[in-house]
Structure formats: structure tokens, C-alpha cells
Amino acid sequence: MRIKDKVIVITGGASGLGLATATYMVKEKGARVAIFDVNVEAGESAVADLGADSAMFVQTDVSDEASVQRAVDAVMDRYGAIHVCINGAAIPTGFKVLGKEGKAAPLARFAQITAVNINGVFNVMSKCAEQMAKNEAEVGEERGVVINVSSGAAYEGQIGQAAYAASKAAIIGMNMPAARELGAIGVRVNAIAPGLFLTTMVAGLDEKVLASLKEQMEAPRRLGDMREFAHCCAFIVENAYVNAETIRLDGAARLRSK
Numbered sequence: 001m002r003i004k005d006k007v008i009v010i011t012g013g014a015s016g017l018g019l020a021t022a023t024y025m026v027k028e029k030g031a032r033v034a035i036f037d038v039n040v041e042a043g044e045s046a047v048a049d050l051g052a053d054s055a056m057f058v059q060t061d062v063s064d065e066a067s068v069q070r071a072v073d074a075v076m077d078r079y080g081a082i083h084v085c086i087n088g089a090a091i092p093t094g095f096k097v098l099g100k101e102g103k104a105a106p107l108a109r110f111a112q113i114t115a116v117n118i119n120g121v122f123n124v125m126s127k128c129a130e131q132m133a134k135n136e137a138e139v140g141e142e143r144g145v146v147i148n149v150s151s152g153a154a155y156e157g158q159i160g161q162a163a164y165a166a167s168k169a170a171i172i173g174m175n176m177p178a179a180r181e182l183g184a185i186g187v188r189v190n191a192i193a194p195g196l197f198l199t200t201m202v203a204g205l206d207e208k209v210l211a212s213l214k215e216q217m218e219a220p221r222r223l224g225d226m227r228e229f230a231h232c233c234a235f236i237v238e239n240a241y242v243n244a245e246t247i248r249l250d251g252a253a254r255l256r257s258k
């Protein structure tokens with residue numbers, strides 16, 4: 001699918017990889033973006049930077065059905081279509097299966113992560129796909145593209161990542177059945193499993209922690225550049241034969257257990 005003038009919904013688009021992708025899609029590919037995020041200040045600042053002609057922000061909690069429906073309706077009112085949906089919103093909170101003194105972690109902590117990282121992805125993907133079905137098909141019968149953001153943790157989760165890693169593995173599981181089903185309406189579904197990227201949050205880590213992480217990088221021996229993630233999203237949108245795929249974007253890095 002050609003990206004120019006298309007409408008791209010990006011959840012978690014107010015920060016990190018989502019914001020870098022929104023910026024890349026607007027400034028280098030000529031798309032219009034709709035940022036769905038809980039962070040109002042960051043969302044509004046992103047629109048100020050990208051320009052109100054090419055970007056909109058809707059305060060959205062991806063885990064809430066009514067909130068996502070309102071956001072999708074707002075995009076349809078403003079742009080009249082949704083062509084691409086990139087699901088980047090997630091919470092990375094870590095906790096162990098057994099906490100202090102061997103006490104089992106409260107189930108509510110697990111559920112909090114899956115509510116955003118799994119339910120949130122399904123919630124936004126399904127509501128966007130409903131709108132994509134109405135698009136006029138492009139060459140090759142394409143009507144839309146979904147990109148769900150997984151993580152290297154889905155494969156080699158570290159200690160303390162049982163909930164986060166399980167939620168990211170769910171994204172990979174969703175890929176094939178969703179791609180098979182939505183293929184009938186011309187919508188492709190793919191996932192990206194990023195390794196470690198140099199987001200503001202990661203850059204702000206303690207020097208020692210950052211040095212230990214860098215030392216675990218492989219080839220190239222550095223953290224990912226956020227533009228490389230954005231570029232991978234663009235590649236998936238533009239290449240009509242990439243479907244039901246999970247791209248590990250990690251420079252061959254495999255993090256240790258802690």
C-alpha cells in the first residue's frame with residue numbers, strides 16, 4: 001500500500017517508538033496520523049510538532065471499549081477513513097511470579113498488563129478493521145494494514161517479565177488467525193518484535209545499567225535507532241506480500257535472563 005495521504009492510527013503514538021513512527025510517516029512519507037494515547041500533554045505536543053493538518057490526537061485508553069470507539073469515530077469524522085493501524089501502546093511493568101518472602105504475585109497485576117497489552121491491541125485492531133473494510137481497494141485488493149508491536153521478550157523474556165512476555169507472545173499468536181480472517185477484506189496483519197531501542201526512557205537509565213545492556217547487543221553492537229523501527233513499519237505497509245509475519249528487529253541481540 002502506498003503511504004502518501006493515507007490515514008494511520010498509532011496507539012502509544014505520543015512517545016517512544018510510536019512517536020518516532022508518527023513523525024516518520026508524516027514528515028517522510030506524507031501520511032496523516034491519528035495518535036491514540038492516554039498521555040494528553042505528550043499527545044498534544046506531538047500534534048504541535050507534526051502540524052494540525054497532518055496529525056490529530058485523541059485521548060484514548062486502548063483497554064476501554066467505549067474510549068476506543070470514540071477515538072475511531074473521531075478519526076472517521078476528521079479524515080473519513082483509516083488505512084493503517086499500528087498498535088504500540090503497552091505497559092512494560094515487571095514483577096516476579098513470587099514476590100518478597102515467596103508470596104505469589106496478585107493476579108490483578110497480571111490482569112492489568114494483559115488488559116492493555118493484549119485486550120488493547122484486539123480492541124483497536126478490530127475497530128480499525130471494521131472501518132478499513134469500507135475503503136476502496138487499491139491495486140491487489142488492499143484495504144488496510146495492521147501492525148501490532150510485540151517484543152523480543154515474547155521469545156526470551158527476562159526474570160520479572162512473565163506477564164509482559166506472555167502479553168507480547170499473545171500478539172504473535174494473534175497474527176495468523178487475524179491475517180487469515182481479515183485477508184478476505186484485503187487487510188494484512190503483521191507484528192514487529194523489537195529488541196532494545198534507544199527511547200528517551202532507555203537513554204535515561206542509570207549509566208551502569210545502560211552499559212550492561214549495550215554490552216549484550218550483538219551485531220551491530222548498539223541499541224536500535226527509533227527511525228529503524230519506523231522504517232520497518234513503512235516497509236510492512238508498502239510491501240503487499242508481507243502478511244502474518246513477525247519481524248524480529250533486534251540486530252541479533254538476545255538478552256540474558258536478568
Ligand SMILES: NC(=O)c1ccc[n+]([C@@H]2O[C@H](COP(=O)([O-])OP(=O)(O)OC[C@H]3O[C@@H](n4cnc5c(N)ncnc54)[C@H](O)[C@@H]3O)[C@@H](O)[C@H]2O)c1
Nearest residue numbers: 012015016017037038039061062088089090151194196197
Ligand atoms: N523501547 C524498546 O526498546 C522496546 C522493546 C521491545 C518492545 N517495545 C514495545 O514497543 C512499544 C512502544 O514502546 P516504547 O518504548 O516506545 O514505549 P513508551 O512508554 O515510550 O510509549 C508507550 C506509550 O503508550 C501509552 N500508553 C500506555 N498505556 C496506554 C493505554 N492504556 N492506552 C493508550 N495509550 C497507552 C503511553 O502513554 C506511552 O505514550 C510497546 O508496545 C513496547 O512494549 C519497546
